[in-house]
Amino acid sequence: MQFSFTEQIALLILTLAALSSFTYEVWRRLRIVLKGSGHFSLNRFGERAWRTFREVFIHERVIRGRFWPGLMHALVFWGFIAFGVVTLDHFAVGFGKPILSHRADELYSVVAIPVAGLVLLGILVLAYRRFITRPAALGKLSPTSGLVAVFISLLMITYIYGEMSPASVVAKANWWFHSILILAFLVLIPRSKHLHLVFAPFNIFFRPFDTPDHKAVNIDLEAEEEELDAMLSDLTRLSKNQALDIFSCVACGRCTDSCPAHRGGGILSPKDHFILDLRQPMLDSGDVNVLEGINVEAGWECTSCQACTFACPVGNQVEKSDEIRRLQVMVEGQVPQQYQKLFMNLQETGNTEGAFSSSLAETLPKFTPEKEYVLWLGCFARFNLDPNFTQSVENYAKILDAAGVSYGVLEEEWCSGDPANRLGEKMTYQMLMEHNLEQLSTVKKVTTMCPHCAVNVGKEYGKHANLNYEMQHHTQVISSLIENGRLAISGKSSEAVTYHDPCNLSRMLGEVDAPRKAIRATADDFFELEESGTNTLCCGAGGGLWWKKEGTGRTHLVRAEQIVESRAETVVTSCNFCYGMFNQGLGPLTPEGRGPVEVKDLADFVAENAQV
Amino acid sequence: MKIAVLVKQVPGGDSPLRISDDQLWVIEDNVNFITNESDAYAVEEALQLREKSGEGEVVAVSFGPERTQRTIREALSKGADRGIHIEDSYPYSSDPLKIATALSEALKEEQFDLILSGLQSDDYGFGQVGVLLGETLGMTTATLVMSTELSDGSLKVKRELESGWFQWVSLSLPASISIQSGINTPRYPSLKGIMGAKKKEIKSVAPDSATAAAQAISRVYIPQKTKKTEMIEGTADQQVKRLAEVLKKEIRVV
Ligand code: SF4
Ligand code: SF4
Numbered sequence: 060m061q062f063s064f065t066e067q068i069a070l071l072i073l074t075l076a077a078l079s080s081f082t083y084e085v086w087r088r089l090r091i092v093l094k095g096s097g098h099f100s101l102n103r104f105g106e107r108a109w110r111t112f113r114e115v116f117i118h119e120r121v122i123r124g125r126f127w128p129g130l131m132h133a134l135v136f137w138g139f140i141a142f143g144v145v146t147l148d149h150f151a152v153g154f155g156k157p158i159l160s161h162r163a164d165e166l167y168s169v170v171a172i173p174v175a176g177l178v179l180l181g182i183l184v185l186a187y188r189r190f191i192t193r194p195a196a197l198g199k200l201s202p203t204s205g206l207v208a209v210f211i212s213l214l215m216i217t218y219i220y221g222e223m224s225p226a227s228v229v230a231k232a233n234w235w236f237h238s239i240l241i242l243a244f245l246v247l248i249p250r251s252k253h254l255h256l257v258f259a260p261f262n263i264f265f266r267p268f269d270t271p272d273h274k275a276v277n278i279d280l281e282a283e284e285e286e287l288d289a290m291l292s293d294l295t296r297l298s299k300n301q302a303l304d305i306f307s308c309v310a311c312g313r314c315t316d317s318c319p320a321h322r323g324g325g326i327l328s329p330k331d332h333f334i335l336d337l338r339q340p341m342l343d344s345g346d347v348n349v350l351e352g353i354n355v356e357a358g359w360e361c362t363s364c365q366a367c368t369f370a371c372p373v374g375n376q377v378e379k380s381d382e383i384r385r386l387q388v389m390v391e392g393q394v395p396q397q398y399q400k401l402f403m404n405l406q407e408t409g410n411t412e413g414a415f416s417s418s419l420a421e422t423l424p425k426f427t428p429e430k431e432y433v434l435w436l437g438c439f440a441r442f443n444l445d446p447n448f449t450q451s452v453e454n455y456a457k458i459l460d461a462a463g464v465s466y467g468v469l470e471e472e473w474c475s476g477d478p479a480n481r482l483g484e485k486m487t488y489q490m491l492m493e494h495n496l497e498q499l500s501t502v503k504k505v506t507t508m509c510p511h512c513a514v515n516v517g518k519e520y521g522k523h524a525n526l527n528y529e530m531q532h533h534t535q536v537i538s539s540l541i542e543n544g545r546l547a548i549s550g551k552s553s554e555a556v557t558y559h560d561p562c563n564l565s566r567m568l569g570e571v572d573a574p575r576k577a578i579r580a581t582a583d584d585f586f587e588l589e590e591s592g593t594n595t596l597c598c599g600a601g602g603g604l605w606w607k608k609e610g611t612g613r614t615h616l617v618r619a620e621q622i623v624e625s626r627a628e629t630v631v632t633s634c635n636f637c638y639g640m641f642n643q644g645l646g647p648l649t650p651e652g653r654g655p656v657e658v659k660d661l662a663d664f665v666a667e668n669a670q671v
Numbered sequence: 672m673k674i675a676v677l678v679k680q681v682p683g684g685d686s687p688l689r690i691s692d693d694q695l696w697v698i699e700d701n702v703n704f705i706t707n708e709s710d711a712y713a714v715e716e717a718l719q720l721r722e723k724s725g726e727g728e729v730v731a732v733s734f735g736p737e738r739t740q741r742t743i744r745e746a747l748s749k750g751a752d753r754g755i756h757i758e759d760s761y762p763y764s765s766d767p768l769k770i771a772t773a774l775s776e777a778l779k780e781e782q783f784d785l786i787l788s789g790l791q792s793d794d795y796g797f798g799q800v801g802v803l804l805g806e807t808l809g810m811t812t813a814t815l816v817m818s819t820e821l822s823d824g825s826l827k828v829k830r831e832l833e834s835g836w837f838q839w840v841s842l843s844l845p846a847s848i849s850i851q852s853g854i855n856t857p858r859y860p861s862l863k864g865i866m867g868a869k870k871k872e873i874k875s876v877a878p879d880s881a882t883a884a885a886q887a888i889s890r891v892y893i894p895q896k897t898k899k900t901e902m903i904e905g906t907a908d909q910q911v912k913r914l915a916e917v918l919k920k921e922i923r924v925v
Pocket of ligand 2: 374
C-alpha cells in the first residue's frame, strides 16, 4: 500500500497527538504514585520476575479466580501480545518503512488471523457478560468498557479484512480506520480502568511479599510536637505501592465478591471503599494524602482477612482498614465503645479481658531456659474466651509431652497486641509488644495455637525489632512431630472430616500444608471445603471483630453455614477464634435431621488418634 | 462558657477486691483505678457543650489522693483545658457534704457557668456531691440528666424519672447538673490529645482541713451470702398456697 506525503503528515500528527496524550495522562498518574511514602522494592528479584510471568503472561490469578471470564480475558491478552508486531508494522507501512517483508507478513497472518478470531470471541463473551448477564460485582454499567469492546472488535475485524483484501480504495479506508482505532485506544486507556494494561504488570512485579503490608507505626512518646504532627499527618498518606494499586485497579469486583463483610450483608465493599473511592481525590489533589477519605463505618466492618488482596488479579494489597482505623483512633479519638473498653483492659492489665490471673496458665509448666519451647497461650486460651478451648490446649500439651518436647508458659505473657494492632490502637500495641519482646529476649523457639499471636509475635514484631526467636504455629509443630515419627499415630478416625483454614494462618503466614498433613495422617475421610487454602473464607472474628459483640451483620454466619451445608461430621480448625465462632455458631444453624457438626482444634483431632 | 466537670477515680469493676485490714477500704495493690463511668459521660457532655458554644473552657476537677491525677489527665487528653486536684489522704473522705465544701472552697473563685458531674460514683454511690456543690455555690441544680439544650443564658435538661417517665426542666445559669450514663458517646483520647495533655496544667489544692466530716464509713465488708431452705409441707392445696406466697412475698418473682 502506498501513502502520499500529505497522508504521511496527517498520520504523523495524529500519532504524535495520541502518543503525547497517552504519555501525559500516564505521567500525571505516575507523578502522584511517586509521591507515595516508602519505595518500590526490588528484593527477591527472581521471585518477582517469576511471579510477574505467571500472573501476567500465564494469567494465573485471573483464570483461577473466575475460570471462564478469566480465560476469555486471557485470549484477549494473548492476542494483544501477538498483535504487538502487527501493530508496529501497520504504522511502519503507513510511513513507508514496513518492518515485515510481504512474505513474513503473510506467514504471520496465518497465526494472527485465527488469533484475531479468538480475541473477537473473548471480547464478545466478556461484553455479553458485562452488558447482558451483568454480575453485581462489576458494578454500574461503564460506557468506556462498551467503547473498548467495540474498539477491540473493530480492530480485529479491520485487521482480518485488511489481510484478506487486495489493495483498493476500500482497503485504504480500512487501513485508516484501523489506525485511528488504535490511536483512539491510546487516548482512552489512561483515562479509564484500562490503564491496568500499563500499570498492572508493574504493580504485580512490585507487590510486597508480606500480606498485609501496612506501614509499621512507631510512636515516640518523648518526641517533639512537630515530629508527632509529622508522624500523624504521614498516616494519611498512601505508600507508593498503594498508590500504584489505585491506578491499576480494573474494577472487576473480585475483592468485594470475596469479602466476608460484604457477603454477610455489610456495607463494606473493598473495591469501592479501599480503592476506587480514593482515585478521584488523588487526581484532584495531585497527591497521596487521601486516606482520611475512607468510609469509616465500612472500615470498622473489615475482618482484616486479606481475601480481597488474594483475589485481586492486578496485584493490589486491597485492605485498608488498618489505615482508616489508626486515623480514627490516634487522630480523631473516635472509637466504638466496646473497643474503648478493650483498649482500657489492654492498657491496664495487659490482656483483653481486664483479668488479673489465668487459671489455665497456673496448671501448665512454667518456662525455664533449658526448655525447648515457650508455649505462648494468647488471651483467648489464657482467659477462657471459650471455656471448651482449655481442653484443646491440654491436648496440645499432651501431644508435646508424648513426643518428649519440653515447653513452658511465660508468667508475664501479655496480649500479643493483635486486637490493638488491627483496630488501629498502635500506641497500646507498641506498649504490649515492648513488654513481650523483653519477656522473649533470651528465648529461641516459641509455639502457639493462636495464629493471630503467631502473626504478631512471629512476624509483625519484626517490623519494629530484630527477633531472636523462631515462631512455630502448633499445626507446624504437630505435623513435623508426626512426620519424623516422634508422635505415634494409633489409628485413623472414620468420620467425614473437613478443615477450615484460618485467615491468619493461611493467608498471612502462608501455612496450608502442615495442618492437612496432620489431618490426613489421622483421618480416613478427609475432604476440602469449596473455599479452602489461601482461598478460605473468614469465620468473622478477625480484625478485632470478636470483641464487637453487637451488630446486625451476618459476617460471622456465612462460613458457618457453608460448614453446616457440607457433609462434614467434624470440622477441624487451628485458630482459637475460629473455634470459638463455630462452637457458638454451628449449633443454631444446623437444620433438624442433620447431625451436629463437631468442632475440633487440630490438637484435639490428633490427640484423639495418637498415642498420648 | 466556663464549665467544670467533676471526675472521680474509682476501683475498676473487674479488679479483684480484697478488704483492707482496717476494714475501711480495699487493698489497693492489683486494683485498677479508672474514671467513674457516669463521670466519663459528664466529661464528654462538657466537651460537646464547649464545642457547640464555640468558645469557653472545660476544667476537670477531682477530689482524691495523688493517683487521682491520672483521671484528671485522662479528661485532659480527651480535650479538657486544665485540671484542679483537691488532695485527700487516707482514710479517704466519704462525707458528701465535706467533699462538696472542700470543692466549693477551691472553686468559688473560678465563677463557673456550669458544673457537670456523673450521676453517682461507682464505689460509694451517694450521688450527692454535684448537687451539694451547686447549692453551696448558689447555683440551680438538676440530677439524672439525659439530655441538655443550651440557649443563651439558660439551660434546658431532660431528667430521667421512675418507670420510663422523664421531665424537661429549665434552669438559669449558673447551674450544677448530674449526668446519667449513656447520654452521649464518650470519645477516646487520641494520640495528639495524650501528648497535648502532658503540657496542660493541673493545679493541686490542699483542702481546708477545718471542715469536719459529718459522716464516716465504719466498716467495709463483702456481703455475706446466706442460704435458707424451707420445706413446704401439708396438703397439695396448702403447699400451693404457701409456695405462691413465698414466690410473691419473699422471693418476689411473681
Ligand atoms: S480484609 Fe477481608 S473483610 Fe476486609 S475488606 Fe478485605 S476481604 Fe473484606
Ligand atoms: S482492587 Fe483488584 S480485585 Fe478489587 S476491583 Fe480492583 S482489580 Fe478487581
